[in-house]
Each structure stands twice: as structure tokens, then as C-alpha cells.
Amino acid sequence: MQESKDTYIHGTSEEEQKRLSLLNDLLNQSCLKEMKLEGGEKILDVGSGLGQFSRAMAKAVGTKGKVIGIERDVEQLKLANILTEQAQENDLVTFRQGDANHLPLSKEEWGTYDLVHARFVLEHLTHPEKAVAQMVKATKTGGRVIASDDDHAIFRITPEPPGFTTLWEAYMRSYDRLGNDPFIGRRLVSLLYEGGVRNIRNTILFFGDCAGNSTFEAYADNMIGVIAGAGEYMVSQSLIHPYSYQKSMEALQEWKQLPDAALWYGLCWAEGTVERKLNSNS
Numbered sequence: 001m002q003e004s005k006d007t008y009i010h011g012t013s014e015e016e017q018k019r020l021s022l023l024n025d026l027l028n029q030s031c032l033k034e035m036k037l038e039g040g041e042k043i044l045d046v047g048s049g050l051g052q053f054s055r056a057m058a059k060a061v062g063t064k065g066k067v068i069g070i071e072r073d074v075e076q077l078k079l080a081n082i083l084t085e086q087a088q089e090n091d092l093v094t095f096r097q098g099d100a101n102h103l104p105l106s107k108e109e110w111g112t113y114d115l116v117h118a119r120f121v122l123e124h125l126t127h128p129e130k131a132v133a134q135m136v137k138a139t140k141t142g143g144r145v146i147a148s149d150d151d152h153a154i155f156r157i158t159p160e161p162p163g164f165t166t167l168w169e170a171y172m173r174s175y176d177r178l179g180n181d182p183f184i185g186r187r188l189v190s191l192l193y194e195g196g197v198r199n200i201r202n203t204i205l206f207f208g209d210c211a212g213n214s215t216f217e218a219y220a221d222n223m224i225g226v227i228a229g230a231g232e233y234m235v236s237q238s239l240i241h242p243y244s245y246q247k248s249m250e251a252l253q254e255w256k257q258l259p260d261a262a263l264w265y266g267l268c269w270a271e272g273t274v275e276r277k278l279n280s281n282s
């Protein structure tokens with residue numbers, strides 16, 4: 001299997017897998033609604049992580065459809081299979097180990113998927129255009145490609161805790177230090193266009209909350225977990241002083257307790273169709 005050297009900054013610790021799972025609980029229903037699945041679709045989920053969203057899509061397409069999740073990391077795959085087993089949903093979905101830059105598809109599978117999807121994946125790739133090219137190649141003529149991802153510049157929290165701007169800037173810089181783009185969300189439409197997709201939609205899914213709402217703690221913990229997961233790297237790369245890092249993380253924990261704490265974030269979403277000349281498969 002060919003594997004890229006892209007670094008996945010969040011890693012696969014138990015703590016991080018819990019965060020990713022919680023994120024899925026918060027986001028999956030609104031993403032599903034946005035997808036407008038009709039039932040019966042054959043879907044490829046690229047960078048499927050713990051597979052929760054792959055399973056949600058599989059339930060939506062029903063028994064006439066099919067979902068295959070492609071994930072590079074064995075630890076993510078292991079947990080994805082355990083969670084699928086626990087939910088007794090083994091018949092719904094299949095996970096394959098593979099790289100977004102070299103999708104592990106057989107000759108017969110290329111160009112046959114109704115929908116090829118990647119969420120929170122392109123932001124971790126040094127050459128997202130390579131993965132988009134593979135996604136397009138996997139899609140059947142007339143099928144859809146959907147990419148949704150972060151744009152870290154559109155994030156706000158109030159009242160802003162001391163040190164937060166420095167902390168968030170260091171977090172964003174950790175992406176470009178790894179050769180990845182922290183602002184990829186705003187490039188999704190162009191990436192799809194350059195990959196040969198006819199764009200049909202550009203939107204954003206609200207991902208935020210305020211203190212007082214039952215889900216606020218989960219949103220706040222997700223944000224804190226994302227930063228904490230990159231903390232060691234940020235400090236080791238001198239993107240932030242260890243003292244500033246520690247103090248601003250403590251301030252975030254205090255912010256979380258405020259009765260008027262609020263956070264705004266958006267998941268950028270681009271969608272298009274693949275239209276080829278007859279007899280062309282690439």
C-alpha cells in the first residue's frame with residue numbers, strides 16, 4: 001500500500017479519539033441533512049476516522065446503498081470496527097485501510113461512486129489537490145463530490161480569555177509548519193473546480209453554542225481538546241512559550257465556566273458534480 005507522509009496533528013490517543021467521537025455526535029445530523037441523500041447511493045468516505053459518519057450515511061442510504069470508509073491509520077480503523085461491532089452495524093459499512101492520496105480501489109471500482117466525501121481530512125494533507133483528484137476519479141459521471149473542512153480564521157469565542165489570540169495563532173501556525181493549510185475551508189470550491197468538478201454549492205454549517213445550553217460543554221471541550229492535542233507540538237516548535245501556553249489553557253478552562261461564554265465556528269462545505277465526456281474515465 002502506498003502511504004503519504006502527511007502528519008495528522010491530532011494523533012490517535014484515547015483522549016483524542018473521545019474528542020473525535022463527541023464531535024461526530026455534535027455534527028453528524030446537520031451534515032446528513034445538508035447531504036440530501038435519496039437512498040440507494042454508493043458512497044466512498046475518505047479519511048473516515050472512527051467511522052461514525054460513514055455509519056450514519058449508511059443508515060441513510062439503506063440496504064440498497066453501500067458505504068466504504070477509507071482510513072490510513074490502523075488505530076482509527078481498529079476503533080471504527082469495534083464501534084461498528086458494538087452497534088451491530090457490520091452489515092452496513094466496510095472500512096479499508098488506505099491513503100487519500102492513493103485510494104485503494106480496484107480497477108472496476110474507479111468512476112463508480114455516486115458520492116465521494118471527505119470531512120476534516122483535506123486540512124491535514126500537504127497536497128490536498130492530489131486527494132481531490134483521486135476523489136473525482138472515484139466518482140461516477142453525474143455523481144457528487146463533497147468536501148467539508150475547517151477555516152481556522154473564522155473562529156471566535158467571547159468574552160475572549162487572556163492569551164487566546166496568541167494561543168489560537170500558534171495553533172494555526174502549527175498547520176503551516178507541517179505543510180498543511182489552516183485556511184483550507186475558503187479554498188474548497190477552488191480545489192474542487194481545479195480537480196474538474198462542476199461546483200454547485202458553497203455553504204457553511206454553524207458549529208457553535210453558548211453557556212446555558214445543554215451541549216455547550218461538549219463544544220467547549222472539543223475546542224480545548226483540539227488545541228491541547230497540538231500543545232506539545234506547538235511548544236516544541238517554539239510557536240508559543242510554555243508559560244503562555246499553560247496560562248492560556250487555564251484561562252480557557254475558566255472561560256468555559258462563564259455564564260455568558262459563547263463560541264462561533266463554521267464548517268465550510270463545497271459540493272459539485274463530476275461531468276465527463278463519454279468514454280472518459282479520468
Ligand SMILES: C[S@@+](CC[C@H](N)C(=O)[O-])C[C@H]1O[C@@H](n2cnc3c(N)ncnc32)[C@H](O)[C@@H]1O
Nearest residue numbers: 008047048049071072073076098099100119120
Ligand atoms: C479529523 S479526522 C476526521 C474523521 C472523519 N472524516 C470525521 O469527520 O469524523 C481526520 C482523519 O483523517 C485521517 N487521515 C489523515 N491523513 C490521511 C490520509 N492521507 N489518508 C487517509 N486518511 C487520513 C486521520 O487518520 C483521521 O482519522
